[in-house]
Amino acid sequence: MYPCSCSIQQWDSDEPIPRSELLAGVAGKHGLLCLLSDRIDKEVLDAAGSNLKVISTLSVGVDHLALEEIKKRGIRVGYTPDILTDATAELSVALLLATCRRLPEAVEEVKNGGWTTWKPLWMCGYGLSGSTVGIIGLGRIGQAVARRLKPFGVKKFLYTGSHPKPESAVEFQADFVPLAKLAEESDFVVVTCSLTPDTKGMCNKDFFSQMKKTSVFINTSRGAVVNQEDLYQALVSGQIVAAGLDVTTPEPLPTDNPFLSLKNCVILPHIGSATYATRSAMSVLSANNLLAGLKGESMPSEFQL
């Protein structure tokens, strides 16, 4: 049994906790509340020692946690699914529209004097009406994205993932297809899957070469699902029209990264769940997960290892 009240040692800054502080601070603790920017690997687990019973992450993604090691040690994991689905889906749609209708570029033209007159083909992009949208990972967020895109007049939804999800797909009459077919047939590809050993580097040279030359690629999951060098080449060579990324490797992306000089790439700083209400709900949920774990009770949202 764990105590109902606990003392807290907190890294009280928005700057990431230095590794040395994390390793020293975690020693002997029963619980750890962490962010997606904290890599919780064997070194951290060893530093924590055998007291550690629960890790609660302020994120839905758990790819920063060494899950095998954690499982082996009988540590439980709390995370924050569901409550961030709407905000992340909304941001995915915003990024898709900003990318396919070239909004950052257009705003820049207004400011830099590029807007001289109304020209028929100037600043043209690609719209959603009549399009085919391919969703990589029709999970909670993927479904919420499809639900929001449907009213824009999307003609067809395709999806791919580890297995078909007929109950989820029925709402969108979405077809389960292999990755290559999704690449070939989609006008818009939206990546909303989680990062696992299976999805790491999944969007690579082969994938981009199968995409239509008029297609747009959106990623709001994790940067490492994409081979970023291959995406760069696809954007530079005109293999695809544009990309919108809320996630990159590394994060933050250094300001001299070549991606930042591409007009056909819209990059956001990992803000999928960044609404006040969502971040506040995530904070409460991750605290409740931690407390429940410390008390040995069932957590509001436990990640099944």
Ligand code: GLV
């Ligand atoms: C955001 O990327 C999350 O995993 O919550």
Ligand code: GLV
């Ligand atoms: C656009 O402003 C139009 O009038 O077609």
